[in-house]
Amino acid sequence: MENTTNKILHILRGNARLTNAQIAAMLGLSENEVRAEITALEESGIIAGYSAIINEEEYDKNATTAVIQLKVSPQLDNGYDAIVRKIVQNSNVEDIRLMSGGNYDLAVTVKCENFRDVATFVTANLAPMDGVLSTATHFILKRYKEKGALFPSDSDDERSLVSP
């Protein structure tokens, strides 16, 4: 973790709400240096965005997230890109990853308002799509850790409030 870029990314991965001034203080840099570095990372697409880590099912009891394993037939020249480009259009799709291993090709994470909407999404949108050979839908039952954050978040510090 030697260079500045690595250090800034490390800090942002853990907490993206720190100000440039705070990050600058932590690394012994000027605020301008930090701002320039982050801007460069954003412009080059290395940093694609910032979001909160939310315990979705805790916030909304009906919210349902599923990981759908898709087996698809890749196209000549396009590989998997053509079919992926269609799937990403749907706003319920949180992420899509092309996976190694022989059982399936794409792992698609879908978040919907309820169980029924996930079912509809799979049967109406995904399964009938050209090139999709099969789907296997796995519902998330409980979240324990998400992007490094533990749920519930505050149960982790067992230290007494004051000690020598």
Next chain:
Amino acid sequence: MINYDDILSERVKSIEFSGIRKFFGIAETMDNVISLSVGEPDFKTPWAIRRKAILSLETGHTHYTSNSGLIELRREICKYTEDTIGVRYDVKTESLITVGGSEAIDLAIRALVSPGDEVLVPEPSFVCYSPIVRLTGGVAVPIVTKRENLFKLTPDALRAAITPKTKALILPFPNNPTGAVMRRDELMEIAEIIKDTNIMLISDEIYAELTYGDKHVSIASLDGMRERTIVINGFSKTFAMTGWRLGWAVGPEPVLTQMLKIHQYAIMCSPTTSQYAAITALSSPEVRRDVDFMVSEYDMRRRLCVKSFNDMGLDCFSPEGAFYVFPCVKSTGLSSAEFCEKLIMTKRVAVVPGEAFGKSGDGFIRVCYAYSLKHLTDAFTRIDEFLREIK
């Protein structure tokens, strides 16, 4: 009816509970408290160490060890000591595994101090030195370290405190609560004064690995100092092993032999499971990476704390060791006890008043940064509000 007051030891009765403990009483009755008051890492013990402890239990290592501790662990300790401070100790006769650095401090003081002897204690410092000296019948003589000297022990202050009765000098650096560190040239000045005396040094180096910038230097590594220094260290801070209660002392054989005698009768041996786990702490490359990671995290938080307090208008020098900052609250017109009490009552943020670490700590507060960045920044927001409101 039994009158306990007549029965209890006068020396013990004359000692007060730690000022830190009093403050804990207030904090624990409240909800939604953000504490910056602990003296231990937020990280959990590296997994490789915990795994080794589990394995040792599964294998059935549940008996006493030798009084001095497992020879394999003492070998690792002596190797670690040589690697880190460049001083060689004999595994069999010059090392002793103790129940935390605290026990080693207790043993060192009891092995040296006779009634009437004076022990020099730089202050502010960790709370245990003076009470233990007084329990032996010795006299603890505080040496005040000052903000303008970055809370370092100065040659002048040391010279002024030495008398014919001076038996020992405690060197509590890197320092809890100030974060002060003694660098090589500053230690050389201390060594120059000590070398022609009969004064022993008790160098409490528990925070040695948490030194930022240049590496920690032990006074024991300076010319002529090995023979008059007991080096105390432990696993609590560096390896995030506070609950395992394991530390050590290395030093000249005649002193270590006497310390072993007390340890043998009072303790028997340090916890066996902890000792097995500690072998991994010192020998595993995986643990070394974990320690390096923890130190770099502390370092970033340290810089953030220093900037945040100075931005809020509380003068805060940049500490070079441990995991505390020690901002000055004199500009608020409050004593540090008043400051801390008002802060916890109105904003539910717990910090420790500086005078818990000696009278000279008044006017300062100890803030521990062994917390997540979110926890720290939330606390700064509350402290900033507090400072605006009391203006």
